[in-house]
Amino acid sequence: MDFAPLISKKAERFRELEAEISSSNLYDDPRKARETLREHTRLKELLANWETLNKTRAQLTENQDLAKGEDKEMAEMAAMEIPDLEKRIADTETAVQFALLPPDPNEDRDAIVEIRGGTGGDEAALFAADLYRMYTRFAETHGFKLEPLEASVGELGGMKEVIFKVTGDQVFRTLRYESGVHRVQRVPATEAQGRIHTSTATVAVLPEAEEVDLELKADEIRIEVCRAGGPGGQGVNTTDSAVQVMHIPTGTIVRCQDGRSQQKNKEKALTILRSRLLEVKQREEAEKYAAQRKGQIGTGDRSEKIRTYNFPQNRVTDHRINLTLYNLDSFIEGNIDEMIGSLQAADMQERLAEAQKAGI
Template identity: 50%
Template sequence: MFAKLEEIEHSFEDLEKELGAPEVLADQERYRKVAKSHADLGVIVRAFREFKRLSQELADNRELLKDADPEMREMAEAESEGLKVSLEKLDTDLKLMLLPKDPLDDKDSILEIRAGTGGDEAALFCADLFRMYSRFAERAGWRVEVLDASPTDTGGYKEVIASISGDRVFSKLKWEAGVHRVQRVPATEAQGRIHTSAVTVAIMPEAEEVDVNLRGEDLRIDVFRASGAGGQHVNRTESAVRITHIPSGLVVQCQDEKSQHKNKASAMKVLRSRLLAQEQEKAKAVETDIRRAQVGSGDRSERIRTYNFPQSRVTDHRINLTLYKLDAVMEGDVGDFIQALTSHYQTESLKLQASGS
């Protein structure tokens, strides 16, 4: 590990020199790339330098432990214990920093939420979850754009698809893929009985044209009149677009915009992301169960979280974490779950690395 860290420190110093070179300063694109690499390595280098500084302090303290003055020895021993704790934490942090990065983490995401079992109540919870993720995105400074939606008469959604863009969106949201279960008393329930409904959440890295090559001959594009909510243009112009990817059988349709051109662009964006997610899932199928789960394989048959309204309780079943702050979570406060899941899967990766897997 330390040989790798020394190598990273040398690379960081080289980049530092390169940032001041006239030819780099004159080329904005090159300067941005060098500056980003410098910033990325800087996090590791600062931690490594702090590790080396504390290690030297600990070595100096060991000399003081031999001092003839008992008070000096006692003070040195107390300081040494604190240094050991700090070094252990830094050692873990550095190992985590050196874990292979998921190349998709920096990408924007396509969020798909679909009502499952539970009828109208599932559709209402579908809308609740979309609002929750929208609030979380707002807190993070991300942008949310609805690509397609199928609203219900009761104010819910049968399905809603949105693009979320910002800083490292997929790295945070990939843990949210799966089946979310809700337990609550529906507004229409006269007897006050608790109903259980389910909603499926899919999180896909937003694919660019370079990620997925779509050939024109592999696509069938149909246009039709939009239906449902949408204003005056509904059922008057053929603005809705349906794209079928013939080789995979995937079908995507968008009708949220009045413009056929915009709906087609949105449908292509969703199709690319679904195809990229499909390729990623195939690749992960040959890895261990832990590895498949780590990078958000999106196993939609697995219940990942339960929202219990009567008890104001939210439980993530993958890590057995229960928080009694349902109202805050539904307002977008899901950071505790995301942070805990990230730590969990990083720990699993460290175990795999240590075992030579």
């Protein structure tokens, strides 16, 4: 496929963005400014890859000519470089094709992550706590900021539920594939017979919703203030800062008691509520217009079993792409980059195949 016409249009758009960025009133609209800068960054990378692709193609042609020349030593050197040049061309062509795909409007957003213990009782709560620690360490490694929003502690020190916000560059794009059911196979600390138990925890990764995404009308929400309860220290047990917000049309309820400030808990609860309602809205639209995506990578279906953590074999398997890694001890400590990179690549390949079928 000849990408030159598309690249020409992207280059023209890039020049328009350059003019917008240099304007003194760029930040009059902060939201538009963020979108402009993000689009500028994407197009800058695309055009750089396009330039590299053309240079590498020219170098390949030159090497192929030299490889046919009479100078045997030069021909041999040129021929040795050809496989590497061909690989670089293939990789860069793929990068260009990916960059030409319509971007996901949510990929640059921050994320709200919800982890809940599933089947398995106390062991499930302990596994949920392990996942929370895993994502916390992953976030720290990548310079992301993690803000706890709500937590419910289990009896043995695990977590029945934990909700937190992750802020940084392309956070949702990075973490979106973690949504689903995570299964753990290991011998619980409370198991005297040494038998392996299977437990689960669910993870939901939501793009953070902004107020402009959907309007929460005052007559559609009910806010109640109540006394915080459960484990968590004297401060939690003795303040009336817990806030419960109900979205009346959908019956969605969010409770937040993580902070001592009633106002902050209200803001956190509204943040979670917006993100949940946005997820429902986007899922309904996706099912309406893109039913063929169901069951593929990136659907974010929280009922889908996506991954198994087998501690006796030090193995972690992602069932969507049939990838097994034998480094669970390191993986559970936050070193999940290889898995996330593989999921991103597989999803991009699917999107590229769909675009090619559609003639894009």
